[in-house]
Amino acid sequence: MMPDELPQSDALYQPAADSIAELFNRDPLSLQKVDRMRLIEELRNDAARRAAALLAGEKPGRPLKSAEALPVSTSLRAEDLL
Protein backbone atom coordinates (compact mmCIF):
# COMPACT_ATOMS: atom_id res chain seq x y z
CA MET A 1 0.00 0.00 0.00
CA MET A 2 1.43 3.38 -0.96
CA PRO A 3 1.62 6.06 1.73
CA ASP A 4 -1.07 8.15 0.05
CA GLU A 5 -3.40 5.19 0.06
CA LEU A 6 -3.20 4.66 3.79
CA PRO A 7 -6.52 5.17 5.53
CA GLN A 8 -6.99 8.53 7.19
CA SER A 9 -7.78 8.49 10.83
CA ASP A 10 -9.94 10.81 12.87
CA ALA A 11 -8.16 9.53 15.95
CA LEU A 12 -4.84 10.65 14.54
CA TYR A 13 -6.11 14.09 13.71
CA GLN A 14 -7.59 14.61 17.13
CA PRO A 15 -5.12 17.28 18.31
CA ALA A 16 -5.55 16.75 22.01
CA ALA A 17 -7.79 15.07 24.47
CA ASP A 18 -10.24 17.27 26.36
CA SER A 19 -8.17 16.93 29.49
CA ILE A 20 -5.15 18.34 27.66
CA ALA A 21 -7.18 21.18 26.21
CA GLU A 22 -8.54 22.01 29.66
CA LEU A 23 -5.03 22.36 31.07
CA PHE A 24 -3.90 24.38 28.07
CA ASN A 25 -6.71 26.86 28.39
CA ARG A 26 -5.96 27.72 31.99
CA ASP A 27 -3.73 30.55 33.12
CA PRO A 28 -0.38 28.76 33.45
CA LEU A 29 0.31 30.52 36.74
CA SER A 30 -2.70 28.74 38.22
CA LEU A 31 -1.26 25.33 37.39
CA GLN A 32 0.40 23.32 40.12
CA LYS A 33 3.13 20.76 39.68
CA VAL A 34 0.54 17.98 39.85
CA ASP A 35 -1.33 19.58 36.93
CA ARG A 36 1.81 19.84 34.85
CA MET A 37 2.78 16.25 35.58
CA ARG A 38 -0.72 15.20 34.53
CA LEU A 39 -0.30 17.19 31.33
CA ILE A 40 3.03 15.50 30.66
CA GLU A 41 1.47 12.08 31.15
CA GLU A 42 -1.50 12.96 28.95
CA LEU A 43 0.80 14.11 26.17
CA ARG A 44 2.93 11.00 26.54
CA ASN A 45 -0.18 8.87 26.24
CA ASP A 46 -1.25 10.92 23.26
CA ALA A 47 2.12 10.33 21.59
CA ALA A 48 1.93 6.60 22.33
CA ARG A 49 -1.59 6.43 20.88
CA ARG A 50 -0.49 8.17 17.70
CA ALA A 51 2.56 5.96 17.39
CA ALA A 52 0.39 2.86 17.77
CA ALA A 53 -2.02 4.14 15.15
CA LEU A 54 0.85 4.75 12.77
CA LEU A 55 2.12 1.23 13.30
CA ALA A 56 -1.36 -0.01 12.50
CA GLY A 57 -1.05 1.66 9.12
CA GLU A 58 -3.04 4.81 9.64
CA LYS A 59 -1.83 8.05 8.16
CA PRO A 60 -1.34 11.16 10.29
CA GLY A 61 -2.98 14.34 9.24
CA ARG A 62 -6.31 15.99 8.79
CA PRO A 63 -8.95 13.65 7.37
CA LEU A 64 -9.88 14.87 3.93
CA LYS A 65 -13.45 15.57 3.03
CA SER A 66 -14.81 13.11 0.56
CA ALA A 67 -14.75 14.32 -3.02
CA GLU A 68 -18.55 14.42 -3.05
CA ALA A 69 -18.58 16.88 -0.17
CA LEU A 70 -16.26 19.36 -1.84
CA PRO A 71 -17.85 22.26 -3.68
CA VAL A 72 -17.25 22.08 -7.42
CA SER A 73 -16.99 25.25 -9.44
CA THR A 74 -18.39 24.95 -12.92
CA SER A 75 -17.87 28.56 -13.86
CA LEU A 76 -14.33 29.47 -13.00
CA ARG A 77 -13.53 32.99 -14.08
CA ALA A 78 -10.27 34.90 -14.23
CA GLU A 79 -11.29 37.06 -11.26
CA ASP A 80 -11.76 33.92 -9.16
CA LEU A 81 -8.05 33.37 -9.44
CA LEU A 82 -7.05 36.82 -8.29
Place this chain on the structure above:
Amino acid sequence: MNNQQQPIDNWEWNKSFSFKLPRLQIYLDSTSLGAFKTCPRYYYYSILCGYVLSGVQIDLEFGSAAHVLQEVYHRAKAEGSSHDEALDKVVDRGLTMTWDRKSEGPLFEDAQKNRLSLIRLAIEYFDHYEKEGTGPRTVTLANGKPAVELTFAFDSGVKTSTGENIVLCGHMDRLVQFNDDIYVSDLKTTRTALGPSYAARYTPDNQFTLYTIAGRVALSVPARGVLLDAAQVGVTFVRFARFPIPRPQPVLDEWLTSLPFWVSQMEGCAERAAEGSPESAYPQNDKACNLYGGCQFREICGRSPSARAPILNANYQRRRWDPAGQPR
Protein backbone atom coordinates in the same frame (compact mmCIF):
# COMPACT_ATOMS: atom_id res chain seq x y z
CA MET B 1 6.72 63.31 12.47
CA ASN B 2 4.65 61.04 10.25
CA ASN B 3 5.79 57.76 8.76
CA GLN B 4 6.61 59.27 5.39
CA GLN B 5 9.07 61.69 6.92
CA GLN B 6 10.98 59.14 8.97
CA PRO B 7 14.27 58.22 7.35
CA ILE B 8 15.02 54.59 6.54
CA ASP B 9 18.44 54.69 8.09
CA ASN B 10 18.46 54.91 11.86
CA TRP B 11 21.73 53.14 12.51
CA GLU B 12 23.27 53.99 15.87
CA TRP B 13 26.66 52.99 17.14
CA ASN B 14 26.96 50.19 19.68
CA LYS B 15 29.98 48.22 20.78
CA SER B 16 29.61 45.68 17.96
CA PHE B 17 30.74 48.39 15.53
CA SER B 18 33.94 50.12 14.59
CA PHE B 19 35.02 53.23 16.48
CA LYS B 20 36.49 54.60 13.29
CA LEU B 21 34.17 53.75 10.42
CA PRO B 22 30.41 54.08 10.94
CA ARG B 23 28.36 50.93 10.18
CA LEU B 24 31.40 48.67 9.97
CA GLN B 25 30.55 45.75 12.23
CA ILE B 26 33.61 44.33 13.95
CA TYR B 27 31.84 41.85 16.25
CA LEU B 28 30.39 39.36 13.79
CA ASP B 29 27.95 36.64 14.75
CA SER B 30 26.69 34.04 12.29
CA THR B 31 23.41 35.91 11.80
CA SER B 32 25.12 39.15 10.79
CA LEU B 33 27.75 37.55 8.60
CA GLY B 34 25.19 35.21 7.06
CA ALA B 35 22.89 38.14 6.33
CA PHE B 36 25.65 40.04 4.56
CA LYS B 37 26.70 36.97 2.56
CA THR B 38 23.09 36.42 1.51
CA CYS B 39 22.47 39.99 0.40
CA PRO B 40 24.12 43.26 1.47
CA ARG B 41 20.76 45.05 1.28
CA TYR B 42 19.15 42.41 3.48
CA TYR B 43 22.02 42.94 5.94
CA TYR B 44 21.47 46.69 5.79
CA TYR B 45 17.73 46.48 6.49
CA SER B 46 17.78 43.67 9.06
CA ILE B 47 21.04 44.17 10.96
CA LEU B 48 22.09 47.81 10.53
CA CYS B 49 18.62 49.36 10.55
CA GLY B 50 17.12 46.52 12.59
CA TYR B 51 13.89 46.17 10.65
CA VAL B 52 11.79 43.11 11.32
CA LEU B 53 8.27 42.46 10.04
CA SER B 54 5.68 43.41 12.62
CA GLY B 55 3.65 40.70 14.29
CA VAL B 56 4.67 37.26 15.35
CA GLN B 57 7.41 35.72 13.20
CA ILE B 58 6.23 32.24 13.93
CA ASP B 59 9.22 30.24 12.70
CA LEU B 60 11.62 32.51 14.55
CA GLU B 61 9.52 32.67 17.72
CA PHE B 62 8.92 28.94 17.77
CA GLY B 63 12.61 28.14 17.22
CA SER B 64 13.62 30.59 19.92
CA ALA B 65 11.13 29.12 22.36
CA ALA B 66 12.41 25.61 21.65
CA HIS B 67 15.97 26.77 22.39
CA VAL B 68 14.88 28.36 25.64
CA LEU B 69 13.19 25.13 26.72
CA GLN B 70 16.30 23.19 25.84
CA GLU B 71 18.32 25.53 28.03
CA VAL B 72 15.83 25.12 30.90
CA TYR B 73 16.08 21.34 30.64
CA HIS B 74 19.86 21.10 30.53
CA ARG B 75 20.35 23.69 33.22
CA ALA B 76 17.97 21.78 35.50
CA LYS B 77 19.77 18.53 34.75
CA ALA B 78 23.13 20.15 35.40
CA GLU B 79 21.80 21.30 38.78
CA GLY B 80 20.87 17.72 39.69
CA SER B 81 17.21 17.49 38.69
CA SER B 82 15.83 14.15 37.51
CA HIS B 83 14.44 13.82 33.98
CA ASP B 84 10.84 14.31 35.16
CA GLU B 85 11.75 17.23 37.42
CA ALA B 86 13.54 18.92 34.52
CA LEU B 87 10.59 18.22 32.26
CA ASP B 88 8.24 19.84 34.78
CA LYS B 89 10.37 22.98 34.68
CA VAL B 90 10.32 22.89 30.88
CA VAL B 91 6.53 22.61 30.76
CA ASP B 92 6.11 25.33 33.38
CA ARG B 93 8.33 27.69 31.42
CA GLY B 94 6.86 26.69 28.06
CA LEU B 95 3.29 27.29 29.15
CA THR B 96 4.13 30.61 30.78
CA MET B 97 6.22 32.02 27.97
CA THR B 98 3.56 31.28 25.36
CA TRP B 99 0.65 32.72 27.33
CA ASP B 100 -0.56 36.23 26.63
CA ARG B 101 -1.82 37.59 29.94
CA LYS B 102 -3.64 40.44 28.24
CA SER B 103 -5.80 38.32 25.98
CA GLU B 104 -5.66 35.29 28.30
CA GLY B 105 -4.82 33.10 25.36
CA PRO B 106 -1.86 31.59 23.55
CA LEU B 107 0.72 33.90 22.00
CA PHE B 108 0.98 32.05 18.72
CA GLU B 109 -1.59 29.88 17.04
CA ASP B 110 -0.08 28.70 13.78
CA ALA B 111 -1.59 25.42 12.53
CA GLN B 112 1.72 23.62 12.95
CA LYS B 113 3.83 25.76 15.24
CA ASN B 114 1.71 26.62 18.23
CA ARG B 115 1.63 26.32 21.99
CA LEU B 116 0.54 22.71 22.03
CA SER B 117 3.07 21.60 19.44
CA LEU B 118 5.84 23.40 21.34
CA ILE B 119 5.06 21.58 24.59
CA ARG B 120 4.53 18.32 22.72
CA LEU B 121 7.86 18.80 20.97
CA ALA B 122 9.67 19.42 24.26
CA ILE B 123 8.21 16.40 26.04
CA GLU B 124 8.71 14.00 23.16
CA TYR B 125 12.17 15.34 22.36
CA PHE B 126 13.53 15.03 25.88
CA ASP B 127 11.79 11.69 26.43
CA HIS B 128 13.18 10.43 23.14
CA TYR B 129 16.77 11.58 23.43
CA GLU B 130 17.63 12.74 26.85
CA LYS B 131 16.68 10.08 29.35
CA GLU B 132 19.64 9.00 31.42
CA GLY B 133 22.20 7.18 29.36
CA THR B 134 20.48 7.39 25.99
CA GLY B 135 21.37 10.87 24.78
CA PRO B 136 24.70 12.48 24.01
CA ARG B 137 26.52 13.43 27.18
CA THR B 138 27.04 17.10 27.97
CA VAL B 139 30.76 17.89 27.96
CA THR B 140 32.28 19.20 31.17
CA LEU B 141 34.52 22.19 30.56
CA ALA B 142 37.99 22.60 32.05
CA ASN B 143 36.49 24.83 34.76
CA GLY B 144 34.26 21.95 35.86
CA LYS B 145 31.04 23.48 34.60
CA PRO B 146 28.70 21.77 32.14
CA ALA B 147 29.08 23.09 28.59
CA VAL B 148 25.55 24.47 28.37
CA GLU B 149 24.53 27.88 27.05
CA LEU B 150 27.91 29.01 25.87
CA THR B 151 28.66 32.51 24.72
CA PHE B 152 31.84 32.84 22.72
CA ALA B 153 33.93 35.64 21.25
CA PHE B 154 37.38 35.27 19.76
CA ASP B 155 39.76 37.22 17.59
CA SER B 156 39.47 35.97 14.01
CA GLY B 157 42.97 37.13 13.14
CA VAL B 158 41.48 39.43 10.50
CA LYS B 159 41.98 43.18 10.77
CA THR B 160 40.09 45.95 9.07
CA SER B 161 41.98 48.60 7.13
CA THR B 162 41.34 50.85 10.13
CA GLY B 163 43.42 48.45 12.21
CA GLU B 164 40.58 47.03 14.26
CA ASN B 165 40.30 43.29 14.96
CA ILE B 166 37.34 41.35 13.65
CA VAL B 167 35.90 39.33 16.50
CA LEU B 168 33.73 36.29 15.80
CA CYS B 169 31.07 35.82 18.43
CA GLY B 170 27.85 34.02 19.15
CA HIS B 171 25.97 31.70 21.35
CA MET B 172 25.72 27.92 21.24
CA ASP B 173 23.37 25.62 23.09
CA ARG B 174 25.62 22.84 24.26
CA LEU B 175 28.75 20.83 23.66
CA VAL B 176 28.14 17.10 23.67
CA GLN B 177 30.07 13.88 23.45
CA PHE B 178 28.56 11.63 20.79
CA ASN B 179 30.12 8.38 19.61
CA ASP B 180 33.50 9.30 21.12
CA ASP B 181 33.54 12.66 19.36
CA ILE B 182 32.70 16.12 20.63
CA TYR B 183 30.09 18.12 18.75
CA VAL B 184 28.35 21.43 19.11
CA SER B 185 24.70 20.52 19.65
CA ASP B 186 22.07 22.51 17.79
CA LEU B 187 18.30 22.08 17.66
CA LYS B 188 16.37 23.09 14.56
CA THR B 189 12.62 22.96 14.15
CA THR B 190 11.18 22.65 10.68
CA ARG B 191 7.94 22.01 8.83
CA THR B 192 9.70 19.98 6.15
CA ALA B 193 10.32 16.25 6.12
CA LEU B 194 13.55 15.06 7.67
CA GLY B 195 15.91 13.11 5.52
CA PRO B 196 19.34 13.23 3.92
CA SER B 197 18.33 16.24 1.81
CA TYR B 198 17.36 18.15 4.94
CA ALA B 199 20.74 17.48 6.55
CA ALA B 200 22.58 18.27 3.32
CA ARG B 201 21.54 21.92 3.50
CA TYR B 202 23.96 22.38 6.41
CA THR B 203 27.07 21.50 4.43
CA PRO B 204 28.44 23.99 3.67
CA ASP B 205 26.78 26.33 6.14
CA ASN B 206 28.02 29.58 7.63
CA GLN B 207 26.57 29.03 11.12
CA PHE B 208 27.65 25.42 11.55
CA THR B 209 31.17 26.12 10.34
CA LEU B 210 31.51 29.11 12.65
CA TYR B 211 30.22 27.09 15.62
CA THR B 212 32.73 24.33 14.95
CA ILE B 213 35.57 26.84 14.77
CA ALA B 214 34.30 28.46 17.97
CA GLY B 215 34.30 25.09 19.72
CA ARG B 216 37.92 24.54 18.74
CA VAL B 217 39.27 28.05 19.18
CA ALA B 218 37.20 29.71 21.88
CA LEU B 219 36.28 26.71 23.99
CA SER B 220 39.42 24.65 23.35
CA VAL B 221 37.61 21.40 22.64
CA PRO B 222 38.25 19.26 19.55
CA ALA B 223 34.77 19.80 18.10
CA ARG B 224 34.23 17.51 15.11
CA GLY B 225 31.27 19.46 13.83
CA VAL B 226 27.66 20.10 14.77
CA LEU B 227 25.26 17.47 16.02
CA LEU B 228 22.02 18.57 14.45
CA ASP B 229 18.86 17.58 16.28
CA ALA B 230 16.10 18.25 13.80
CA ALA B 231 12.46 18.24 14.81
CA GLN B 232 9.75 18.16 12.19
CA VAL B 233 6.65 19.83 13.59
CA GLY B 234 3.37 18.78 12.01
CA VAL B 235 -0.21 19.58 12.86
CA THR B 236 -0.59 16.50 15.04
CA PHE B 237 2.88 15.08 15.37
CA VAL B 238 6.55 15.74 15.88
CA ARG B 239 9.32 13.65 14.39
CA PHE B 240 12.99 13.71 15.23
CA ALA B 241 16.19 12.95 13.45
CA ARG B 242 19.76 13.39 14.55
CA PHE B 243 22.50 14.17 12.05
CA PRO B 244 26.19 14.51 12.83
CA ILE B 245 27.42 17.30 10.51
CA PRO B 246 31.22 17.06 10.48
CA ARG B 247 33.61 19.82 9.53
CA PRO B 248 37.13 18.67 8.62
CA GLN B 249 39.93 21.08 9.49
CA PRO B 250 40.66 21.98 5.81
CA VAL B 251 37.04 23.09 5.45
CA LEU B 252 37.36 25.26 8.55
CA ASP B 253 40.61 26.68 7.22
CA GLU B 254 39.00 27.51 3.89
CA TRP B 255 36.13 29.31 5.65
CA LEU B 256 38.57 31.38 7.69
CA THR B 257 40.59 32.12 4.58
CA SER B 258 37.50 33.56 2.92
CA LEU B 259 36.66 35.79 5.87
CA PRO B 260 38.92 38.73 4.83
CA PHE B 261 37.03 38.90 1.52
CA TRP B 262 33.70 39.34 3.30
CA VAL B 263 35.15 41.81 5.78
CA SER B 264 36.58 43.89 2.94
CA GLN B 265 33.18 43.85 1.22
CA MET B 266 31.53 45.04 4.44
CA GLU B 267 34.16 47.69 4.80
CA GLY B 268 33.65 48.88 1.21
CA CYS B 269 29.92 49.21 1.80
CA ALA B 270 30.48 51.10 5.07
CA GLU B 271 32.90 53.48 3.35
CA ARG B 272 30.38 54.23 0.60
CA ALA B 273 27.61 54.63 3.19
CA ALA B 274 29.72 57.21 5.03
CA GLU B 275 29.88 59.29 1.87
CA GLY B 276 26.10 59.77 1.68
CA SER B 277 23.11 57.56 0.78
CA PRO B 278 23.71 54.53 3.04
CA GLU B 279 20.91 52.42 1.56
CA SER B 280 22.39 52.41 -1.93
CA ALA B 281 25.81 51.60 -0.50
CA TYR B 282 24.54 48.11 0.32
CA PRO B 283 23.54 46.60 -3.05
CA GLN B 284 20.72 44.15 -3.57
CA ASN B 285 21.55 40.56 -4.45
CA ASP B 286 18.47 39.93 -6.52
CA LYS B 287 19.26 36.24 -6.84
CA ALA B 288 18.59 35.76 -3.13
CA CYS B 289 15.08 37.20 -2.97
CA ASN B 290 13.35 33.82 -3.11
CA LEU B 291 15.54 31.93 -0.67
CA TYR B 292 14.03 30.40 2.46
CA GLY B 293 10.46 30.95 1.37
CA GLY B 294 11.07 34.53 0.23
CA CYS B 295 12.91 37.46 1.76
CA GLN B 296 10.87 39.57 4.16
CA PHE B 297 12.14 42.70 2.37
CA ARG B 298 11.18 41.61 -1.16
CA GLU B 299 8.27 44.01 -1.24
CA ILE B 300 10.52 46.86 -0.11
CA CYS B 301 13.26 46.20 -2.63
CA GLY B 302 10.70 45.98 -5.43
CA ARG B 303 9.57 49.57 -4.83
CA SER B 304 11.17 52.80 -5.95
CA PRO B 305 13.64 54.02 -3.32
CA SER B 306 11.45 57.02 -2.56
CA ALA B 307 8.46 54.78 -1.80
CA ARG B 308 10.18 52.50 0.70
CA ALA B 309 10.26 54.52 3.91
CA PRO B 310 6.48 54.66 4.48
CA ILE B 311 6.15 50.89 4.05
CA LEU B 312 9.09 50.14 6.27
CA ASN B 313 7.79 52.43 8.97
CA ALA B 314 4.25 51.10 8.73
CA ASN B 315 4.88 47.37 8.50
CA TYR B 316 8.17 46.76 10.28
CA GLN B 317 9.36 47.09 13.82
CA ARG B 318 12.88 48.07 14.77
CA ARG B 319 15.23 46.23 17.07
CA ARG B 320 18.84 46.81 18.01
CA TRP B 321 21.39 44.26 16.85
CA ASP B 322 24.38 44.11 19.15
CA PRO B 323 26.00 40.67 19.28
CA ALA B 324 28.86 42.00 21.40
CA GLY B 325 26.46 43.21 24.06
CA GLN B 326 23.57 40.82 23.61
CA PRO B 327 24.87 37.61 22.10
CA ARG B 328 21.39 36.16 21.83
